[in-house]
Amino acid sequence: xxxxxxxxxxxxxxxxxxxxxxxxxxxxxxxxxxxxxxxxxxxxxxxxxxxxxxxxxxxxxxxxxxxxxxxxxxxxxxxxxxxxxxxxxxxxxxxxxxxxxxxxxxxxxxxxxxxxxxxxxxxxxxxxxxxxxxxxxxxxxxxxxxxxxxxxxxxxxxxxxxxxxxxxxxxxxxxxxxxxxxxxxxxxxxxxxxxxxxxxxxxxxxxxxxxxxxxxxxxxxxxxxxxxxxxxxxxxxxxxxxxxxxxxxxxxxxxxxxxxxxxxxxxxxxxxxxxxxxxxxxxxxxxxxxxxxxxxxxxxxxxxxxxxxxxxxxxxxxxxxxxxxxxxxxxxxxxxxxxxxxxxxxxxxxxxxxxxxxxxxxxxxxxxxxxxxxxxxxxxxxxxxxx
Amino acid sequence: xxxxxxxxxxxxxxxxxxxxxxxxxxxxxxxxxxxxxxxxxxxxxxxxxxxxxxxxxxxxxxxxxxxxxxxxxxxxxxxxxx
Numbered sequence: 001x002x003x004x005x006x007x008x009x010x011x012x013x014x015x016x017x018x019x020x021x022x023x024x025x026x027x028x029x030x031x032x033x034x035x036x037x038x039x040x041x042x043x044x045x046x047x048x049x050x051x052x053x054x055x056x057x058x059x060x061x062x063x064x065x066x067x068x069x070x071x072x073x074x075x076x077x078x079x080x081x082x083x084x085x086x087x088x089x090x091x092x093x094x095x096x097x098x099x100x101x102x103x104x105x106x107x108x109x110x111x112x113x114x115x116x117x118x119x120x121x122x123x124x125x126x127x128x129x130x131x132x133x134x135x136x137x138x139x140x141x142x143x144x145x146x147x148x149x150x151x152x153x154x155x156x157x158x159x160x161x162x163x164x165x166x167x168x169x170x171x172x173x174x175x176x177x178x179x180x181x182x183x184x185x186x187x188x189x190x191x192x193x194x195x196x197x198x199x200x201x202x203x204x205x206x207x208x209x210x211x212x213x214x215x216x217x218x219x220x221x222x223x224x225x226x227x228x229x230x231x232x233x234x235x236x237x238x239x240x241x242x243x244x245x246x247x248x249x250x251x252x253x254x255x256x257x258x259x260x261x262x263x264x265x266x267x268x269x270x271x272x273x274x275x276x277x278x279x280x281x282x283x284x285x286x287x288x289x290x291x292x293x294x295x296x297x298x299x300x301x302x303x304x305x306x307x308x309x310x311x312x313x314x315x316x317x318x319x320x321x322x323x324x325x326x327x328x329x330x331x332x333x334x335x336x337x338x339x340x341x342x343x344x345x346x347x348x349x350x351x352x353x354x355x356x357x358x359x360x361x362x363x364x365x366x367x368x369x370x371x372x373x374x375x376x377x378x379x380x381x382x383x384x385x386x387x
Numbered sequence: 388x389x390x391x392x393x394x395x396x397x398x399x400x401x402x403x404x405x406x407x408x409x410x411x412x413x414x415x416x417x418x419x420x421x422x423x424x425x426x427x428x429x430x431x432x433x434x435x436x437x438x439x440x441x442x443x444x445x446x447x448x449x450x451x452x453x454x455x456x457x458x459x460x461x462x463x464x465x466x467x468x469x
Contacts, residue, residue: 175417312446312447383430
């Protein structure tokens with residue numbers, strides 16, 4: 001199947017389920033802060049969870065660009081669903097880009113394609129203060145068996161996932177930044193809830209706090225050091241996919257504003273309603289966000305197979321700028337859409353409602369905090385000298 | 388001696404889990420506790436100590452993975468300045 005056919009199929013399937021399943025459930029998912037189970041069932045039926053797995057292992061061999069397009073489409077329908085999909089694909093990307101030298105991980109990916117397993121991420125840790133590049137917990141080795149106990153402040157869809165990729169120190173003797181990624185399997189994991197998820201937005205991501213206790217075998221440790229996986233894959237792919245879904249979310253809000261203005265114009269043909277001017281401002285800003293997000297994807301695609309470039313400060317700074325800029329624009333633009341729609345947008349029960357969009361959009365600059373991202377850039381800018 | 392100067396900078400700015408004086412030239416500094424945050428301070432201190440500027444291509448993890456790797460980079464830049 002050609003590359004075009006793969007992306008075409010994925011995008012077509014995404015559009016179909018977004019309209020048929022994901023969008024209709026979005027308000028209930030938000031109101032009840034529940035997992036978007038209908039959306040995940042549809043994604044599995046369309047075999048979209050295994051999309052990134054290479055053809056040689058039975059997968060569709062989709063690219064990050066394909067997945068980003070899907071995230072944007074899902075983001076238009078339901079940002080929580082899109083975020084679950086994005087977080088899962090970030091984990092698969094880490095395995096695909098850094099795990100194929102391991103027969104365990106090759107077999108895992110082949111099976112994942114057949115079973116459409118959902119993978120969650122446990123990178124943050126209580127006591128570490130939000131820095132993903134340090135861990136307190138460590139992999140305990142007993143011969144070929146391993147054991148890990150991690151206190152995670154959040155694990156998005158931790159209860160609904162099949163498997164979890166977690167970070168931990170390589171061993172009990174390892175320093176805090178000497179981390180590995182470990183894939184732990186549902187049957188081997190015990191999750192104890194330590195916190196709820198009752199938030200302003202992104203309510204369907206079910207990002208509860210857990211104490212995680214897991215056992216497994218040593219071959220469940222991803223071969224590459226986490227430091228490499230983080231800078232070469234986890235961070236850039238996270239920022240590309242998150243900003244794509246935020247772009248979809250914001251585009252849907254602006255789309256409602258456009259529909260509102262057209263309805264007003266039809267009621268008074270021959271005039272340009274005042275709301276149209278506000279819409280023009282919102283659309284101009286949206287085009288800035290679209291350009292930022294697409295440029296970020298192109299930047300990643302240009303360098304994705306070049307470890308030297310991926311490890312460079314310039315690339316890291318640009319990928320951080322992508323996240324900071326898009327997350328700053330998202331709630332601004334949705335706010336403008338609300339201004340266009342007025343009371344109809346403010347209500348929760350109209351075709352022009354954008355309340356959920358606004359609340360979801362505010363999460364973008366907080367998860368993870370832009371302060372942390374900009375601080376990282378500040379440190380790098382002490383050394384980095386080029387544009 | 389360049390290596391002695393590098394060790395001195397490591398002691399002051401490396402924030403390693405072990406005493407830099409005890410590290411072999413080829414020892415992996417990241418395994419000895421060098422974090423990305425500390426490596427920025429280390430790079431700045433090295434630039435100041437040797438009056439050099441690391442170009443982008445040398446601001447990679449590998450360039451600071453060991454005392455030997457750092458010495459190679461520093462010697463290359465000092466040589467270019469001469």
